[in-house]
Amino acid sequence: xxxxxxxxxxxxxxxxxxxxxxxxxxxxxxxxxxxxxxxxxxxxxxxxxxxxxxxxxxxxxxxxxxxxxxxxxxxxxxxxxxxxxxxxxxxxxxxxxxxxxxxxxxxxxxxxxxxxxxxxxxxxxxxxxxxxxxxxxxxxxxxxxxxxxxxxxxxxxxxxxxxxxxxxxxxxxxxxxxxxxxxxxxxxxxxxxxxxxxxxxxxxxxxxxxxxxxxxxxxxxxxxxxxxxxxxxxxxxxxxxxxxxxxxxxxxxxxxxxxxxxxxxxxxxxxxxxxxxxxxxxxxxxxxxxxxxxxxxxxxxxxxxxxxxxxxxxxxxxxxxxxxxxxxxxxxxxxxxxxxxxxxxxxxxxxxxxxxxxxxxxxxxxxxxxxxxxxxxxxxxxxxxxxxxxxxxxxxxxxxxxxxxxxxxxxxxxxxxxxxxxxxxxxxxxxxxxxxxxxxxxxxxxxxxxxxxxxxxxxxxxxxx
Amino acid sequence: xxxxxxxxxxxxxxxxxxxxxxxxxxxxxxxxxxxxxxxxxxxxxxxxxxxxxxxxxxxxxxxxxxxxxxxxxxxxxxxxxxxxxxxxxxxxxxxxxxxxxxxxxxxxxxxxxxxxxxxxxxxxxxxxxxxxxxxxxxxxxxxxxxxxxxxxxxxxxxxxxxxxxxxxxxxxxxxxxxxxxxxxxxxxxxxxxxxxxxxxxxxxxxxxxxxxxxxxxxxxxxxxxxxxxxxxxxxxxxxxxxxxxxxxxxxxxxxxxxxxxxxxxxxxxxxxxxxxxxxx
Numbered sequence: 001x002x003x004x005x006x007x008x009x010x011x012x013x014x015x016x017x018x019x020x021x022x023x024x025x026x027x028x029x030x031x032x033x034x035x036x037x038x039x040x041x042x043x044x045x046x047x048x049x050x051x052x053x054x055x056x057x058x059x060x061x062x063x064x065x066x067x068x069x070x071x072x073x074x075x076x077x078x079x080x081x082x083x084x085x086x087x088x089x090x091x092x093x094x095x096x097x098x099x100x101x102x103x104x105x106x107x108x109x110x111x112x113x114x115x116x117x118x119x120x121x122x123x124x125x126x127x128x129x130x131x132x133x134x135x136x137x138x139x140x141x142x143x144x145x146x147x148x149x150x151x152x153x154x155x156x157x158x159x160x161x162x163x164x165x166x167x168x169x170x171x172x173x174x175x176x177x178x179x180x181x182x183x184x185x186x187x188x189x190x191x192x193x194x195x196x197x198x199x200x201x202x203x204x205x206x207x208x209x210x211x212x213x214x215x216x217x218x219x220x221x222x223x224x225x226x227x228x229x230x231x232x233x234x235x236x237x238x239x240x241x242x243x244x245x246x247x248x249x250x251x252x253x254x255x256x257x258x259x260x261x262x263x264x265x266x267x268x269x270x271x272x273x274x275x276x277x278x279x280x281x282x283x284x285x286x287x288x289x290x291x292x293x294x295x296x297x298x299x300x301x302x303x304x305x306x307x308x309x310x311x312x313x314x315x316x317x318x319x320x321x322x323x324x325x326x327x328x329x330x331x332x333x334x335x336x337x338x339x340x341x342x343x344x345x346x347x348x349x350x351x352x353x354x355x356x357x358x359x360x361x362x363x364x365x366x367x368x369x370x371x372x373x374x375x376x377x378x379x380x381x382x383x384x385x386x387x388x389x390x391x392x393x394x395x396x397x398x399x400x401x402x403x404x405x406x407x408x409x410x411x412x413x414x415x416x417x418x419x420x421x422x423x424x425x426x427x428x429x430x431x432x433x434x435x436x437x438x439x440x441x442x443x444x445x446x447x448x449x450x451x452x453x454x455x456x457x458x459x460x461x462x463x464x465x
Numbered sequence: 466x467x468x469x470x471x472x473x474x475x476x477x478x479x480x481x482x483x484x485x486x487x488x489x490x491x492x493x494x495x496x497x498x499x500x501x502x503x504x505x506x507x508x509x510x511x512x513x514x515x516x517x518x519x520x521x522x523x524x525x526x527x528x529x530x531x532x533x534x535x536x537x538x539x540x541x542x543x544x545x546x547x548x549x550x551x552x553x554x555x556x557x558x559x560x561x562x563x564x565x566x567x568x569x570x571x572x573x574x575x576x577x578x579x580x581x582x583x584x585x586x587x588x589x590x591x592x593x594x595x596x597x598x599x600x601x602x603x604x605x606x607x608x609x610x611x612x613x614x615x616x617x618x619x620x621x622x623x624x625x626x627x628x629x630x631x632x633x634x635x636x637x638x639x640x641x642x643x644x645x646x647x648x649x650x651x652x653x654x655x656x657x658x659x660x661x662x663x664x665x666x667x668x669x670x671x672x673x674x675x676x677x678x679x680x681x682x683x684x685x686x687x688x689x690x691x692x693x694x695x696x697x698x699x700x701x702x703x704x705x706x707x708x709x710x711x712x713x714x715x716x717x718x719x720x721x722x723x724x725x726x727x728x729x730x731x732x733x734x735x736x737x738x739x740x741x742x743x744x745x
Contacts, residue, residue: 007677011684029629036630043699044597045710048686050695054597057685095674096681098609098634099601100627101709137630256689271689350571361574 001082007092009082013062013073014108017165017221018253022054022103022138024216025160034098035136037160042103055106055140056096060084060122064110068167068178069262070226070255073110083112086125090133097137104138104160105129115146119155126158138216145185149192153213156196161216161248164190169237173227176264187245193218194245217248224279225255225272226265232302235282235293242286252279274407278304285311288342289335306407307397312338315375316389322375323382327356338396339372359383370399468495468506473514473552475499477544480552481521483514484559497552528559533567542585545617554580591615592622598700599623600709601636602675603668609636610665612707620647624654675709682710 001009023041043052059073061083067075089107096102107125112118122141129135141155143164155162164186168174171183193214200213220241222234238250254276259265282304285291289311296310297303305313315322315338324333326348334345347365351357359378363369374384374392386392397403471486471494473479483497491512528537540559543551561577562569572578601609609631613620620640624647627636632651639646639659646659705711 004677004680008680008684011681015685015687029632032633034631034633038596040593042593042597045682045708046696046700047682048693048696049688049690050692050699051686051690052699053682053685056681058681092677095670096678098631099603099674099678099709100597100599100611100631101678254690256687273690347573351574353568354572354575357574364574364579 003088003092006082006084006088007058009080010059010062010084011057013059013079013110014057014106016072016253016256017057017106017108017142018051018251019106019140019163019219019221019249020052020054020057021161021219021249022140024248025138027136027138027160027212027215030134030136033134033136034094035104035134037136037138038103044100044102054103055138056093056102056104057106058084058089058092058108060089060107060109060118060125061112062110063112065113066111066178066180068181069264070167070177070223070259072258086121086128089125090128093129094133094135097135102137104140106140108142109144111144115144116148116151118144119147119151123151123155123158126155130158140216143189143193143218145181145189147189149189152189152192153196156193156213157211159214161218162193162214163219163221165221166237166241167221167223168227169222169229169234170227173229177226190218190220190241190245190247197246217246219247219249219251221251221253223255224252224276230297230302231275231279231282231304232293232297232299234279235286235297238283239286239293250283252276252283272407274306274403275304277402277406278306278310282310290332307400307403308393309338309400309402311336312371312393312396316393319387319389323377323384323387324375325377325380326362327352327379337372337375339368339370339375341366371396468509469512470494470506470509471497471512471514471552472500472503473497474516476516477541478518478521479514479516480544480555481524482517483552484524484556485517485520486512486514487556487560494556495553496550497556498549499552502549527563531566532562532569536562536567536570539570539581539585542588543581545588545619545622546584547618548584550580551584554584588617588619588622591617592619594704595619595623596626598704598708599627599638600707601631602665602709603671605666605668607635607668609634610662611636611638612641612662613638614642614703614707615640616703618643618645620645621656623647624649624656628654679710679712 021041023039025037026039027035027037029036041054043054045053047053061081062073062079063081063083064071064073064075071077073079089105093102093105097104105126107122109118109122112121122144126139126141129139138161139159140161140163141159143152143155143162145164152162166183166186167178167181174181174183196213197217200210203210222237224234234252241247241250254271254273255266256271257266257269260267282291282293282296285296286293291311291314295314304310308316315336321333321336324337326334326337331345331349334340334348335342340348344366348357348362348367351361351365356379357365359369359381362372362378369383374386374395376383384392385395469492471483473483480497483494487494487497494512495509497514525537528540540555543555543558548554557577558569558581561575565572569578570582573582595613595615599611599613601611604610618640620638623638627638628649631649635651636649637646637659639662641661644658644660645656647654647656
């Protein structure tokens with residue numbers, strides 16, 4: 001197989017790992033060597049699905065010994081298998097980098113033989129890039145669950161970011177779909193990385209020259225929609241990981257139903273893009289707006305309202321806190337106003353020092369007044385249409401396009417065929433195409449796990465039975 | 466009521482000289498403009514400003530000392546926007562700024578500050594975008610050549626980044642719209658006037674790299690999530706002409722990139738492997 005074909009196969013295999021960032025590294029350029037970091041990250045292109053491309057995101061090999069049910073590269077799948085040589089990968093990376101196509105490399109891999117051997121092969125590539133090619137650009141390397149701490153540490157010296165994908169928020173879900181992975185083999189290395197990063201940080205306070213260790217931190221990825229885990233359980237896991245593992249980011253990847261014939265996985269419904277979108281919005285609230293997961297969702301309401309963003313949802317449930325006087329409120333309170341983001345809140349605080357802000361001033365500062373006006377006072381005056389949460393909700397859902405675009409309202413199948421609804425509430429048997437006039441629909445067997453005890457029934461808006 | 470209008474040559478020095486003259490000269494100008502494409506008003510008194518290096522320097526020193534380097538940067542960025550009102554906006558801003566002090570930039574809502582911030586941010590945004598969207602091709606002989614058609618005159622904002630990052634390869638970044646280029650010889654970079662480049666020969670490795678990149682770009686999209694509107698929003702079509710990956714694909718290849726390529730544009734001769742027929 002030539003490089004072109006390998007590139008084709010191995011880029012296809014890597015694309016469901018949605019991490020795209022090249023930020024967080026201030027790696028300095030060195031005269032005579034090529035490459036530098038950019039703290040803010042730089043997007044070099046956008047693919048046809050609208051996602052940012054900033055790195056060469058590729059598998060070292062897609063020849064996997066594991067058989068995870070959801071994965072396009074699983075052992076039992078009938079796909080072309082390929083592996084790069086270190087030479088080929090280095091050539092691609094350097095060639096792309098010098099032409100400013102990328103910020104650097106995102107190297108992942110299928111598990112070849114065992115986790116340790118896979119890590120060693122990947123390390124040989126990044127080591128060559130750094131020590132032989134003198135490459136100072138960004139490198140994000142996947143950690144293979146189950147690899148030893150020594151290998152993680154060796155990789156850590158050469159790379160900017162490492163990630164290990166949690167894939168599923170519950171251990172049970174993971175064991176069901178990826179029996180060769182255990183949550184422990186994923187979380188242990190993540191904890192080790194966190195501790196090492198903290199230790200390096202401490203050493204930097206005391207010594208001048210400390211070798212770098214994963215300076216841009218670690219991230220992870222959770223699939224959405226492959227199991228019945230609720231938004232609430234996903235958010236709680238994210239929150240716990242941000243706190244306990246000092247993660248930079250959690251990525252949410254809408255499960256794309258590539259695998260059709262497995263009863264453990266949802267039947268061919270569309271990828272839950274709207275749900276993924278709400279999770280990202282909630283993730284931002286956790287990281288930048290000082291929200292807690294249990295302010296957004298509860299055990300009784302474990303799914304996000306599809307028609308309204310989580311922040312506005314919270315505001316409508318907590319109208320007692322509003323309206324907020326923008327000329328007096330503290331930063332933390334300004335952040336809670338729908339239509340006021342981190343940047344606008346900062347600008348309000350800064351501008352306020354020079355005098356009272358008028359309603360028109362707020363627009364200049366970047367506040368989205370169509371949303372915010374229902375929740376604020378400006379110099380004591382109210383500019384909204386109503387203070388009734390139901391009415392405000394009505395105007396907000398009329399304004400917003402995201403839910404209409406990502407999950408257009410459609411007639412639920414259960415409205416058309418009430419007998420399917422009755423069966424789905426019963427013992428979950430498969431409904432086959434016995435009668436040609438019926439809709440062909442296979443409902444997944446109801447798998448009883450301990451998660452079912454926690455999660456309420458998902459709403460039919462997502463097409464999940 | 467007679468309005469005083471300063472006319473200057475459009476240069477940065479000229480603009481600063483105009484600022485100088487507004488304090489020490491014939492009077493406070495209502496507007497500061499470039500003579501081309503102006504709207505002439507009835508009751509105006511025109512004052513011609515000739516760029517004076519010494520006066521410009523004194524204004525710059527005053528800004529840096531009494532305000533800050535950040536303010537000076539914002540003023541430069543605003544000038545780079547080539548907006549017709551840029552000099553007027555800068556003038557009003559500085560009049561207010563010299564009274565307020567270095568914190569003036571934080572007073573965003575103020576009518577003298579807000580327009581300046583809008584201009585400087587627009588230029589800043591374009592600069593950041595171009596850091597990512599600039600594409601180099603390797604020419605025979607080893608020089609890396611990049612062609613851009615930026616909205617603003619910001620080559621000098623791009624040069625330091627690439628001089629630092631690609632410091633071991635000679636490169637040229639060409640503003641084809643303005644006939645300017647920055648040229649880097651692995652030691653330092655210089656700005657020069659360079660008309661449209663003709664007859665560039667590509668390095669023998671270049672075609673292959675372009676094919677690799679185009680293939681990668683094609684493969685990395687998740688087909689179930691194809692979203693041409695989102696892509697166009699994030700990466701406006703005005704940039705596509707100079708992007709390797711947005712060119713139509715090989716004859717022997719695979720058709721248009723998903724979501725379509727730029728319809729009916731003139732073939733960019735830097736990017737090879739393009740078929741004669743349009744992709745469907």
